[in-house]
Amino acid sequence: MDASAIPSLGAKDYKSDIKPVWCPGCGHFTVLSALTKTLAYLGIPKHLCAVVSGIGCSSRLPAYVDSYGFHGVHGRALPLAAGLKAARPDLTVLVAGGDGDGFSIGGNHFLHACRRNMDLTYIVMDNEVYGMTKGQASPTTQSDWARSKLTPHGTGIRRFQPAAIALAAGASFIARGFSGDPAGLSGLLAQAIEHPGFAFVHVLSPCQTFRPEQRAWKQQVHPCRMQPTHDAAHAAELIQRDDGMALGVLYSEQIPVHAPGTGPTAAREALAGIERELLS
């Protein structure tokens, strides 16, 4: 997609009047802007869009988008969104959150949302730290990062690999974006929202407060060297060999979308028929 084709006009209409709690320079501001731009570009009516989140800095995002939203409990955004989508297939349902919310406390839901392949877009703003609780290691933190009082010698355990795990769990769309590349991110978000099925967008979104060294990400990110692939084995190799900083669509496949609740209305019948079957 040609990112320059995304108009910025109208994006402000998707912003609420609530002031974000984020620190100055936080990557999430750009993700918010990229998202509102994308919604404007796609022309999704505000009242037919819902943004669902769990807990954490990035999970505050729904209140800042002028659409319907649900800011739920820690780690459970994906199931809440799945229920909403099942009940209301007419809505565009977006899920937003961070690396702790999505990969630690919500890790099991991440796996099952990937394999369930409902038509949801999941945006994870990964800053490799728990910001809201003041700087503890998250599943994506380097094992030797020793600046948290909670793990003074580092976590000593291997990092969670979001893209590789999403692929293994059955996600049908996997992309990586960077908050420092808002135009590119908007393009990825648009593709993700338009993708029929579960679309996972892993967004590198630096934490200025607890991970100031992430300012260097600007120099470290690079475009994905390969074209988006539909081949899972190929994608697996790409993702495994990747340095984690490759931006773009890593994998996209058209598979049947799981859509509970959208059964043919012709099959509907009256409850009376069911009650009759109970007669002895």
Added chain:
Amino acid sequence: MANPAIDPWTRPISVAVTGSGGSGAVTAGLILLAAAARAGLFGLMMRSAGPQIRGGESAAMLRFGPRELGCMGDRFDLLASLDWGNHARFSDEISLDARSLVLADPQAGPLPGSISDSGAAVRMLALRQEAAAVAAGRPNMVAVGALGAAAGLPLDALLSGAMRTLADKGGDVLDAAFACIRRGYGEPAGTAPTLQQQPPPRWNISGNEAAGLGALRAGVRFVAAYPITPASEILEWLAPRLERLGGALLQAEDELASINMIIGASFGGVPSLTATSGPGLSLMLEGIGLAVATETPVVVVDVMRGGPSTGIPTKSEQSDLDAALHGLHGDAPHLVLAALGIGDCTFTVDWATRLAERLQSVAIVLSDQSLGQSRAIIDPVPPVDGIAPRGVVPSGAAHEDDGYRRYAPTDDGISPMALPGTPGCTYTADGLEHDPRGTPSSRSTDHRAQLDKRRDKLHTFTYGDAWAEIDGKGDLCLLTWGSCRGAVMEAAAQLREDGIAARVVALRLIMPLRREALLSALAGSTVMVVEQNHGGQLFRYLHGERALPAHARSLARPGPSVLRPAEIAAAARRLLQETHDGCIGHSEPWGEGL
């Protein structure tokens, strides 16, 4: 051949079939239950099984009679054992005496001591030999015929019951069953069943099916859940029926997901429910708090089993009341209701769902294994009416953009809810404390206002008479809840036969407590609180609410066996004796030692 004392049209009779797993004891029970219905009787069937997934042992315990039956009796009139290998497991549950008749197969080996010691009459019946005379014949079907004859059920009703129960098994199985039933009945030759008269229109329903029906009646069209014993049958019953009604059931990855899925669906405007048991309820509690805070209506049916932890998954207990009432963190007012019988699972889930929808709150409905996995022949339960649906902002109305106040204070505490898709009313539901617009707020005034709102909407609602079932008059009051009502009602009947007038108050709405109404129902009586748990959970809750007279006593006994009428009546007699002797004043739960 039939015992003249056994006449289910005059008084209820109790029948048991036991056998090792796979011997068909439960199928035999289902046929007998269906046959009783075809014969125009009411009935109840409980099943008991060991912990094995397949195999092990199983028992079907039945009772049928001229009126609806809310509990098993104190003793059994008839027992047929398909084999004795595992009978000892059930000897506690199947109480026999000198008036009982046991049908035993001489090929099954010597009688267990518990049978001989009971004094029951024993009639030898060659189940295996009779079955062997029929191609693909099975001893359990011979037992159906023999038990049916001994119970006084017409042969046609038995054959018709077999036809209903084995409908999907194919013609050969049914033909073999017919032949075996005839042999057991003592009328080996004959034609297909011809019911003399149409049986009355009654339900043949389990408590779990009844709960599912209540949900459908109240408009539930989305269910998300994780399988758990003994609640799974609610889900299995609902899955195809929701589909038929245009709804959906989503099997979640765990209970953390299922509660959040139904919150999402309800936020979208579809009445939603989940069903679970104690361990699942514990996992859902954080999500339930979210539904309370965001005022998103959801219903959680807890089919209780022995706890804590994995406990006794296949046996009943009323021990999740504390968790349902007090398990949530923060001040989180919600509804807690209890189904008072198998048919009442329909009414209570229906009512609870309508209340949750109307009040934009959470309803936890407590059922238990003894209701959920038991089956009854009952009169159809009328639907609930008179409760207005969820108040929503009309989607066609014009709204001033950004002016929508989702949590605006109102006289009744209920604020109209805008469903996604309503133009001009966008808002974010938030588990963070919020102001009337839904904007996160940590201001004390907002916190207080929203706490008040969420409490007052539950407390000021007019619930009507359904908060409890109140029966009889008398100075003795047996106060109970949930599945115990059946046994308590029968205990009260036994006491009345002894000239002791007793009233029964069975709570359906436990929270918010209708305290004034309860005090009035208890007025002037000697109160005994009957429940099936170890800690006297209802007793302690009611004391905390100052809803019991100081001298109220507790009869709290844990599972796994259900309370029996004679046990309750005996405790009531002791209480009256102590009251008479003037030694009352000790109000600790008596516990199991009673």
